[in-house]
Amino acid sequence: MDFQLTDEQRALRSGMRDILAGRFSLRDAVDRVDRALWKELGEAGFFSLALPEERGGVGLGLPEAVLAFEEAGRALLPGPAVASFLAAGEVEGAWSGDAVVTAVDGTLVPWLAEADAVQGDVSGAVALRSVDPLTPLHRVPGPPRPGRGALLYAAEQLGSAARTCEMAVRYAGDREQFGQPIGAFQAVKHLCARMLVRAEVARAAVYAAAVTRDTREIRGAKLLADDAAVRNARDCLQVHGGMGFTWESEVHLHLKRAWVRAELGQRADEAQEALAAAL
C-alpha cells in the first residue's frame, strides 16, 4: 500500500494547473463557455483522460480524472465539464473539446443554451435566474433523474475547498488590524485550521473512492466534499470581512458554485439515506 500520488500523477496535476492558471477571466465567462479553452483542454486530453487508448483516449484511470477535476474546481472552470467528460465516449466531438455537452441531472440542466448536445429529456425546461453567475441553469419538470459523475463533482468541490482555504490563509497573513496580521488572532486562525481539516478529510475520501470505485465510498466522498466546499467558502468569506461580501472578490463565486455542485451528481440527503441503509 502506498496511498500517495505517483510522480506521474503529480505531473498531471501541475500540468492541469498550468493550463487553467490565468487562462480565462471569470468576468468574461458569464453565460458563455470559452470555446478556445475548451478545445485546448480537449487537446491536452482532459475530456478523454479515462477513455481507453484504442478509442482515442489517454487510457488513464479515475484517480487521474479526479486530480484533473480537482484543478478544474480550484480554478472555477466555467462550463459543463463533468457532463462533457462523461460524454467523451458517447457524443461526437466531446472528447476533443469540439462539442460542449450537458446533461439533465436531478431536475437541473446546467449550460443548456450553450451546449451542442444534451443528454436526457429537456422538454419543458425553464430557465432559472441562477444563483451562480458562472453556471446558467434550467429546471426540467417531472421526477428527478439520478445524476452521474458524483465523484467528479466531489473532486471539483475538493479543489474549491482547498482553494478557499488557501485564499483565507493568504488574506489572514496579509491583512492587518490592531497592529498585527489578523491570522495571529486565534479566532481567525482556528477558522483556517478547520478549513484545512475539512479539505484534507475530503481529499482522503475522494482519492480513496477514485482508487476503490466503491459506490459507498463515492457517496461518502461527495457528501464530505460538498460540505467542505460550502463551509470552507463561507469561512473564507468571513475571514475576508467586508471585502468578502463584495462582487469583486472571488469568494462568493466559490460559495455559489459549491451550492450548485451540491445539487448535481448526488444530493446530501440521498447520500445519507443510502449510507444509512448500508449500515
Place this chain on the structure above:
Amino acid sequence: MDLTYTEEEEAFRAGLREWLASVLPRLPARPSPQDWPARRAYDTSWQRMLYDAGYGHVHWDAPPTQRLIFLEETEKAGAPYVGANFVGLLHAGPTIASEGTPEQRERWLPPVLRGDEVWCQGFSEPDAGSDLASLRTRAWRDGDHYVVSGSKIWTSHAEVADWCELLVRTAPVSEAVPKHRGITWLAMPMDAPGITVRPLRTLAGSTEFAEVFLDEVRVPAANRVGAENDGWRVTMVTLSYERGTAFVGEVVACRRVLGEIAREARANGRWDDVALRRRLGRLGAEFTALWRLTQWNVSEAQRTGGVPGVGGSVFKLRYSHARQELYDAAAEVLGADALDLGHAWNLDRLSSLSYTIAAGTSQIQQNIVAERILGLPKGR
C-alpha cells in the same frame, strides 16, 4: 495512489489473523476500569502473548504499513486494547528507541515489549497543561543523581506503573533560559522513596489517572534521555508518536460500533427518525474517510521514513469530534436507556468526552495546524 497491500504485507496480515483466531477465543474479558491492578495484569499478559508470538516489536521497528495492518486486524478481531501498556509501547518506548543510549535501550525496551514493565507519562502539572513548557517540577544535581520535587497531574495509570517518563526543570527560567530550555526528560522509577500517588476519579467514575507528588525523589542521572536541558526536543519526539498512530485501531472500532448502533435503531424503531438516520449515514462517511486519512498519513510516514508528522493533528482534531458525535448518536438511539451506565455505550460516551482534551486539546491542535501547516503567525 495504491490501496492494495503487497504480498508480503498480506502474508503478515494472514499470519496475524490466524494467530488471533487461535488465541482470542480462550481469552477472558478485560477487567473493569474500577480495578486497575487487575487490568494491568491483564494488559501485560496480553502484551506477553504478543511478544511470544513475535508481534511485540510491531509499534517500533516494523514499517508503518505493517503497524497499520496490526492495529486494523487486532481491532477487527476484537483483541484487547493496549491499555496500561499505552505509554510504554506508544510513546516512552519509541522515544527511548530513537533518543536513548544503547544501554538505555537495552535496559528499558525489552521489558516493555515483554509486558514486564508498565510506564506512565508525567508531563502535565496543575499549572502546566496546554502550556506544557511552563512546568515547574524542579530537579537539581546531587552527585550522580537528580533530586526531584514538585507535582504532576492527570497521570494515567500512575497507580500501576513501574516507570514514569518525567519532565523536570533543571535550569530556572530567566532571561538567559527561556521556558522551553531548561527542561530535562527523565525515566523515574515509580517505587522510589518520596513519590505519593493519589488517584483522581474521572467523570466516568473510574480512577484512571492520578496526582503524583514528588518530594526529593532521587533519580539516577544515568536515567536521563537526551542531554540535560534538552528535554523539550525529546518531548516533541514523544508527542509526535502520541498523536501519530495511537488512534488507528479506534477508527476501526468506531465503524463497528456505528453498525451496532444502526442495528439497535432498526430494532427499537428509532430508525424511522429521518434526521437521526441521516446522521448515522453521515457518520458512516466520516469514519470511512478517517480510515482513508490514516492510510494517507501512514503512507506519507512510510515515504519520509520516520516519525509521524503534523498530519496527526489534522486527524486527531476530526477524529476526537467524530467519536463524540458517534456516542451522542448512540444516546439518541437509546433514548432513556442512555441514562443507564449498565449499557457499554454510555460509559464509552463519557470517556469520549476526554478525546478533545487529552493529548493536546482541540484548541491547541488548531493552533498547531494553523501555525505549523498553514504558516499563520504565532499568536500572543
